[in-house]
Amino acid sequence: MKTISDDILISRSQSGNQMAFGVLVERYSNFCYSIVFRIVGNEAETEDVVQEAFILAWKKVKHFNSKRGKFTTWLYTIATHLAIDALRKQRKRVMLVLETENEIQADDALAQLYNRDLEAQLKQAMKSLTVLQKAVFVLREIEEIDVAEVAVITGLSPKQIKDNLYVARKKVREQIPKVISI
Structure with missing residues (x-):
């Protein structure tokens, strides 16, 4: 079966076609979930944020302009902002969850x-x-x-991103010295 391009699906979605938007949701929900989960760290909250992100994207899809950027960047921006808002509402720091289970051999107990x-x-x-x-x-x-x-996703300048990343890496290194190199 021939896959319909994102551009066509977006155009149809902008015309009010819910089925076309549903295909976009199916295509990008897993990655959107992954990003939000790693920020929020809670399955229930993640599901709520992802659902809210797609509802907001559906409401605003008519305003999406492919000349200003990729659809995925636009969607992940919405999801990331909602995830950050959810963290701020919780007023506490939430843990990052890594998906290492797939990388580990089941018979390698030491690993x-x-x-x-x-x-x-x-x-x-x-x-x-x-x-x-x-x-x-x-x-x-x-x-x-x-x-x-x-x-684009965070609204930060490249310098602000690099500054925040530098501090984050430094803090992580201080917490787990000589275990990993970030």
Whole structure:
């Protein structure tokens, strides 16, 4: 079956076609969930934020302009801002969750133990980060999104991103010295 391009789906969505928008939701919900979960760190809250992000995207899809950027950047911007807002509402720092389970061989108990310990240390280290430092760290280091796209998503300048990332890396290194190199 031929895959319909994002441009066509976006155009149809802008004309009010809910089914076309549904296809976009299916395409990008997993990655959107991943970004939000790593920022929020709570499954229930993540589901709420992702749902809210897609509802907001549906309401504003008529205003999306592909000449100003990619649809995914626009969508991830919405999701990231809502995730940051959710963190601020919680008024506490939330742990980062890494998905290391897929990288570990089930029969390698030592590697599993090491990675669980490392994940726990990283979660603890992430508690010391501000909301913006955590968002930048997740987007840049974990999701490996380039600085220009992180700038669009967060609304920060490249210098602010680099500054926040520098501080986040430093704080994480101080918390877990000689365990990983970030």
